[in-house]
Amino acid sequence: MAEAIDIRELNERIERHSSFVTNLVTGMNQQIIGQKHLIESLLIGLLSDGHVLLEGVPGLAKTKAIKTLASLIDAQFSRIQFTPDLLPADIIGTMIYSQQDGEFISKKGPVFANFVLADEINRAPAKVQSALLEAMQERQVTIGNETFPLPKPFLVLATQNPIEQEGTYPLPEAQVDRFMLKVVIDYPKLEEEKLIIRQNITGKEADVRPILRTNDIIDAREIVRQVYIDEKIEQYIADIVFATRYPEKYNLKELKDYINFGGSPRASINLALAARAFAFIKRRGYVIPEDVRAVAHDVLRHRIGLSYEAEASNVTSEEIISRILNRVEVP
Amino acid sequence: MNRNFLFLFIFLCFSLYGKAQVTVDVSIDTLLIRVGEQTKLHLQVSMDAGASCDFPQFADTIVAGVECLEESKPVTTELNGGKRLLVSKDYTVTSFDSGHYYLPPLEVLVDQKPYQSRQSLSLKVFSVDVNLSKPNEFFGPKDIMNAPFVWEDWALVFWLSILLIPIIGICLYLIIRYRDNKPIIRHIKVTPKLPPHQKAMNEIKAIKSEKVWTPEDSKEYYTKLTDTLRNYIKERYGFNAMEMTSSEIIEHLTNEPDDQAMDELRELFQTSDLVKFAKYNALINENDRNLVNAVEFINKTKVEVDPAELNKKQELTVEEKRSRSVKLSLLGGIVILSLLSISILIYIGVTLYELCF
Numbered sequence: 001m002a003e004a005i006d007i008r009e010l011n012e013r014i015e016r017h018s019s020f021v022t023n024l025v026t027g028m029n030q031q032i033i034g035q036k037h038l039i040e041s042l043l044i045g046l047l048s049d050g051h052v053l054l055e056g057v058p059g060l061a062k063t064k065a066i067k068t069l070a071s072l073i074d075a076q077f078s079r080i081q082f083t084p085d086l087l088p089a090d091i092i093g094t095m096i097y098s099q100q101d102g103e104f105i106s107k108k109g110p111v112f113a114n115f116v117l118a119d120e121i122n123r124a125p126a127k128v129q130s131a132l133l134e135a136m137q138e139r140q141v142t143i144g145n146e147t148f149p150l151p152k153p154f155l156v157l158a159t160q161n162p163i164e165q166e167g168t169y170p171l172p173e174a175q176v177d178r179f180m181l182k183v184v185i186d187y188p189k190l191e192e193e194k195l196i197i198r199q200n201i202t203g204k205e206a207d208v209r210p211i212l213r214t215n216d217i218i219d220a221r222e223i224v225r226q227v228y229i230d231e232k233i234e235q236y237i238a239d240i241v242f243a244t245r246y247p248e249k250y251n252l253k254e255l256k257d258y259i260n261f262g263g264s265p266r267a268s269i270n271l272a273l274a275a276r277a278f279a280f281i282k283r284r285g286y287v288i289p290e291d292v293r294a295v296a297h298d299v300l301r302h303r304i305g306l307s308y309e310a311e312a313s314n315v316t317s318e319e320i321i322s323r324i325l326n327r328v329e330v331p
Numbered sequence: 332m333n334r335n336f337l338f339l340f341i342f343l344c345f346s347l348y349g350k351a352q353v354t355v356d357v358s359i360d361t362l363l364i365r366v367g368e369q370t371k372l373h374l375q376v377s378m379d380a381g382a383s384c385d386f387p388q389f390a391d392t393i394v395a396g397v398e399c400l401e402e403s404k405p406v407t408t409e410l411n412g413g414k415r416l417l418v419s420k421d422y423t424v425t426s427f428d429s430g431h432y433y434l435p436p437l438e439v440l441v442d443q444k445p446y447q448s449r450q451s452l453s454l455k456v457f458s459v460d461v462n463l464s465k466p467n468e469f470f471g472p473k474d475i476m477n478a479p480f481v482w483e484d485w486a487l488v489f490w491l492s493i494l495l496i497p498i499i500g501i502c503l504y505l506i507i508r509y510r511d512n513k514p515i516i517r518h519i520k521v522t523p524k525l526p527p528h529q530k531a532m533n534e535i536k537a538i539k540s541e542k543v544w545t546p547e548d549s550k551e552y553y554t555k556l557t558d559t560l561r562n563y564i565k566e567r568y569g570f571n572a573m574e575m576t577s578s579e580i581i582e583h584l585t586n587e588p589d590d591q592a593m594d595e596l597r598e599l600f601q602t603s604d605l606v607k608f609a610k611y612n613a614l615i616n617e618n619d620r621n622l623v624n625a626v627e628f629i630n631k632t633k634v635e636v637d638p639a640e641l642n643k644k645q646e647l648t649v650e651e652k653r654s655r656s657v658k659l660s661l662l663g664g665i666v667i668l669s670l671l672s673i674s675i676l677i678y679i680g681v682t683l684y685e686l687c688f
Contacts, residue, residue, distance in 0.1 A: 007609045230608045286609035289576045329573050331554075331607065 010226060010285030017223050018283055023211050024072055031068040031208060032061050033199060034192035040281065041183040041298055042069050042157070046217060047224050048277040050180025050270060051136055051156040053121070053171075053302070060185045062159040066117045069157075073217065074210035075114035076151060082124035084167070088131035095144045106143045111135050114151050114214060118158035122168040129175055132156060136178045153217050173305075180270045181295070182302035184318075220280070227276040228286040232331035234272070237292055241268045243324040244304050250327055255320055258310035263303040271299045289330045297321050353378045353441045357448040359434075363455045366429055369400065372422040374448065378441050380413055385440040386420045394435070396428050397454060426456040488682050495675050502668035509661050527566035528633035534559040535626060549613045553603040553621075560599070560625055567632060577604055592631040595624035 021043060028039045038054070042065060045052035054062040063079075070077035080091055093109035110116065111132070121129060135141050136156050140149045158179070161168055176182070188196060239250070245262030247255035263271075272287075274295035279287045297318065304317045354377045360370045372393075376384050389399035401423040408417045426432065434452040438445050462468065525533070538555050542548075557577075564572040564580060572580050577600035587593055599621045605611035613621075 007605075007611065228609060230610070232607055286605075288604050288608050290578055293576060326571065326574055330576050 007228060007285050010223075010228065011283070013223055014227075014280060014283055014285050017220055018280060020212050020216055020220070021281055024069070027072045027208065027211060028065065028068050032065050033195045034188040035061065035065065035185065038062075038065055038183060038185055040278075041181050042066070043281055044274050044277040044295065044298075045155060045157070045181055046153070047220055047280055048180065048273040049153065049155070049221060050273060051158070051178060053176070053179040053182045054157070054159045054185060055162060055182060056159075056185030058161060060187065062185060063117065063119055066115070066157040066159070068208060070115040070117070071208040072210060073115070073212045073214065075153070075214045075217075076112075077115045077117070078110040078113035079117040079119060080110050081119045082121050082128065084123060084125065086124045086128045088128055091128065091131045092135065092141045093143050104144070106146055106148070108143070108148065109141075111141060112148070112150060114153055114155065116154075116156045118156055120161060121158040122160040122171055125169050126172050129169070129171055133175055133178065136175075153214060153221070176302045177264065177266055179302065180274060181298040183298050184301070224277050224280045227279050227284070229272060229276065230286065233275070233287050233289065233292065236289055236328070236331050237268055237271050237275070239328045240292070240296060240300075240324060241265075241271065243328055244300060244320070247324070250324070252323060252327055255323065258307055258313070258315050258320060260305035260307045262305075263300055267300060267303045271296065274299050293325055296325055353382075353439075353444075353446045355437070355439050355446045355448040357434075357437050357450050357452060359452050359454065362453060363457070364426070366427055366456060366458050367425060369423055369425045370454075372424055372434075372437075372452075373419060374422065374437055374439070375417060375419040376439050376441065376446075377410070377415060377417050380409070380416050382416070382442050384418050385443075386418075387437055387439065389422070393422070393424060394432060396430060396456075397424055397426050397432050397434065399424055424454075426454065429456050429458040431455050484686055488679050488686075491675050491679055495672060495679075498668055498672050498675070502665060502672060505661055505665045505668065509658070509665060512658075526634070526636045527563050528629050530566070531559050531563035531629050532626070534562075535622065535629075539622065545615075547612065549606045549611070549618065552618060553606040553613070556622065556625055557600065557603045557607075560596075560628070563629060567634065577601070587632065589631050592628045596628050599624045599628075 024043065025039055028042075032039065038061075042052060044050070046069070054066070056062055067077075067079070080086075089109065091109050091111050093107050093112070095104040096107045097103075098105045116135075118132065121132075135150060135154075139152075139154055140147050142148075156179075160171070187193075241263040243250040243252060243262075244259065244267070247253065247259060271292060275287045275291040278291040278295050279285070282291070284291075300321050301317045304320055306315070306317060306320075310316075310320075356375045356377075358373045358375075360373075364370050374386060376386075378384060384405070386402075386405060388402065392398050399422050403421040405418050405420045408419075409415070410417050432454045434454060436447040436449070436451045438447050440446075535556070538552070538559065558573075561572040561575075561580065564570075564584070568584070570583055572583075575583070581593070581597055581600065584593060584596070602611075602613060602617065602621055606613055
């Protein structure tokens, strides 16, 4: 092969710096049986600085996966259990009067951590969910008149139950768009289920120790940012997102009535970022169409607004994305 | 002196008389008419301007035996530079009894003062002599005569009838096309269908001969080469290779028995991915090797086509899917032509009825 210095050098750097990926995956596999896609998605969020929303019925190890990931990294971790009576101040903090100093001081909430697990986020009303907005987007929190930056890295990993379940509030569109990925978790396979039983009835918990520091994550993110995206891949990403907005231009006229609104420019950005992180996980210094396709469902599924016609016809965003991916020409 | 006063008196009297002079004249077109024949009485009044005139009005008869059929409106003419007026009125008269009638002077009211015409008239009415001894000489009324043939009367009907024939023909044609769900004009394109491998080989030849490929052109070179291969795979194996990634295509071809061909294809796709997405500049000999790999893959996987089948030209009709708008325009054409035909038919029918009956 001829020389392509930058990519080759980048590949070597990725090879050197991505060894922690294997360790993280191994560490998580000790706790979580199966759910390879879930683990990969969490890593993508971690490496591309994007928040992750996990959706699945109770008992699929959503919370456990996040807790395990947080435990494998030497970082501050906090868990917020969202309930219907939760208040915004319970998340971001509040001003309290200090008798000792004779003045109001800021009491920081649990959001001030590297990893925030927003457990069952859709159990709280919209105003509480929105309290996370500023934190997720601006990476800062305002309490009273004071604005506090959040620690780096800062990652919100939220779980939610399917909205059909009782006692849940659908996330506002503005907030759901701020999650880079929405990962839908399915039941484990039969063999995996047997392993889960075996692992859990022994009563022994595998010891989870931190194997990574926050600085390693920040360094890895720096390398991920250098992963090369060719113009052809950018075009491919733009085509996919445009197809969600104007399906008729991509010979997908039948989808037009099913889509109320397509992916925003944030969808394109996140698709590119997630594809980069995926390429990094695969130890590659450049993005190929496979990377885009691998993350497309997780990036787009919560960004496509379905119409009443789609709901009446039982057409899901998953089907729409699949049809788009099968129609848009790969470079 | 007395003589002068007498002249003055006479002058004044004549002046007053002249100022108030009204003359009424009556005349008749003919004094001799047959029974039932009509003639006109002309009554003229000459009077000063500004005076009002009332003509006599006859309810039925002027005198016994002479009937007034119609009265014209009075016609006024100015005389002497507008100082005098001449008002005239006509009366149409007739009589149904033979005889000699005396028409007395007619009386006109001018400024409510009666004036009689200066003339009285007579009217002689006579009957037609009939020789009762020769009844053969009696003739009944003549038959209705047929109007002569005038081409101008028939020309429009004739030309509209001629026009109607193609209109009805087109309308029927459109109805049949609409019923059969076919376009107005059928496009037929006759193209020889090349087998996928031959098509791919032609494209590869074209890539090869297009220009001298340098390492800087690698991206374009591999894009063309892989597009050709993906198109070949799409047509040869029948799956949408153009919308698949390299690994997905390889995965779909796992059943292909020739391992070497698959290895070569895999290598080609890997190189092309590196070139297209990782700024990799392939060497010229690498390009050549991959081109040979592509040709070999095609040769190893091609399906031979019967030469006779190849020579047979296949008729390809352009997809005749009817768009909604075309169908609507077809329907609109049928409606318009039908209405036009009906209108022309009605016009022809009415005109023929008028001409014939």
